[in-house]
Amino acid sequence: MSILASLQKSTIESLEALFGQSFTEKDFQVNQTKPEFEGDYTVVMFSLVKSLKQSPDAIGNQLGEHLTKNYPQLFSAYNIIKGFLNLSVADSYWLTLLQEQYNDICFGKQPISGKKVMVEYSSPNTNKPLHLGHLRNNFLGWSVAEILKANGNTVLKSCIVNDRGIHICKSMIAWEKFADGKTPQSTNTKGDHFVGEYYVKFNDEYKKEIATLVGGGMPAADAEKEAPIMKATQQMLQDWEAGKPDVIDLWKKMNGWVYEGFDITYKTIGSDFDKMYYESNTYLLGKDIVQTGLDKKVFIRKPDGSVWIDLTADGLDEKLVLRKDGTSVYITQDIGLAQQKWDEYNIDKSIYVIGDEQNYHMKVLQLICKKMGVPYADDIHHLSYGMVELPTGKMKSREGTVVDADDIVAEMENEAKQKTEELGKVKDFAQNELSALYHTIGLGALKFFLLRVDPKKKMIFNPEESIDFHGFTAPFIQYNYARIKSVLRKNEFIKDKSIGTNFLPLEKELIVSLERYGSVIGEAANELNPSAIAIYIYNIAKTFSSFFAEHSIANAETEEKKQLRLYLASMTANVIKSGMQLLGISVPERM
């Protein structure tokens, strides 16, 4: 049990003993004590004043007295300032914690609870390479999955690949028209980048054709539909759906190129999946559910044959679920795929990591599920994250204004290489060790940069300014980890040696922070928010860094102090490594 939970429990027991009423942890608030006051945790008295009809200080005195007298193993002292009861946790509590946990790599994590969660993330299109926005999605999804695991859930990572549709046909048409038989191999280009070039080519050509038509006097709206390359693309989509062999062959060939490219990127950034869904397999799903919905009168069929759901009563609009020709739309397959996930895996919760531009869509999906009365409707959760934008605005693959994923990773690794060489601390590393280190630092800095902010906030990335390696960054945390490991390599624990009986302020601050790790994992899991972990780990590293500058471990005043500090350092290293792992960031033994 965490010290916070113990404090809540003992406070309830004390209040009940003192005042003969029953209480819950919601009747009072517990905070960490501000550094300018004496104590570790603070119980705020004001909320108790009304029901107890006594002054805050009077209640605080009785409670503080009762807690220190009856729970001496937990609390050693108290003071009251303006209605805040500040409690000092007994040093023996922290010392015991340290002795028991200093070398436990599972510290803070929950045992398996049996809950099964699916996290869908990444969801790429097979007509272009991944960009910085996809990286935010990938890092978030992967990290949330790890955080949920650490909190006791069984997690399945899934991915729906957007591998068919008009946008895929666009790059296919452009390749047919302009490539002259070129391939990724013949041009020595990564497959996803190769295909992406033709997606851009399509749009260039499409714009030209529109301009010509408009120049000839056609209204712009008509020109968009009448442009020959667009008509050819639409014909190709129909041929694809009809299964025309040469189109299918081309589709398979070009998707194959993209997958070869994606495999490399996913391997580099450390994304993995337990289950792949392909839209080419799922796009017909959901049609039978629409029929059920019609029978249940959840959906309505209009005279032209199209099927709709009326969500105006819920503050939304009428939404199409089936076209008049009977073909399905985006939401139709999502309804079907949601069902399939439950049928296949018997999951308790389904999390979709999707950008906030699709908030409306996901709301509609959930509402439809509710109205259909499916049992999992409330267990669908949209983890909505903000877009990554450039100072000039949104990134657009069509127009080539994107920060490419492969490029930015390579740049970060290169940056790591330069800085490492400047510092010259690892001159004895072999070449493969060096490249591994650059990867760890460069990718770590990038992941941390994208994960340290609240997911739901949009973020602006300025390619002109390089991502920092100092301060609130992964390299700073990694650096502190490496410093600890260095100390631990040079100084051995002494068996059965006592670790003394008290703490200096920075030692205390560190152990109090370390103790909170489990609670932080719990919070991050509840809120699906990796930034909670990032901020916490950074603060641990920062506290350690101050401590490290202030006090010597190797030359501590006494053997006891040295042992205590070695334990503290060891536990700090474990928590840093564990927390960074939840973010998908590894930590080097040296740097």
Add this chain to the structure above:
RNA sequence: GGUCCGGUAGCUCAGUUGGAUAGAGCAUCAGCCUUCUAAGCUGAGGGUCAUUGGUUCGAAUCCAAUCCGGAUCACCA
């Protein structure tokens, strides 16, 4: 226009769900390497928490109105 999200230091962001004098990093300035890794440490300056009103012991946090920015409201996905 409807719905939703956001506005905190020059910049990028925290702010424990209503608690004590609003905190970090970057940038600026001043110190600190003959001792465990200076990708570091210590200190300084920097704030009308968009604005106005309300709720109460107490508001950056909750409510209302207003201003500004963004997303979305396709027989696209």
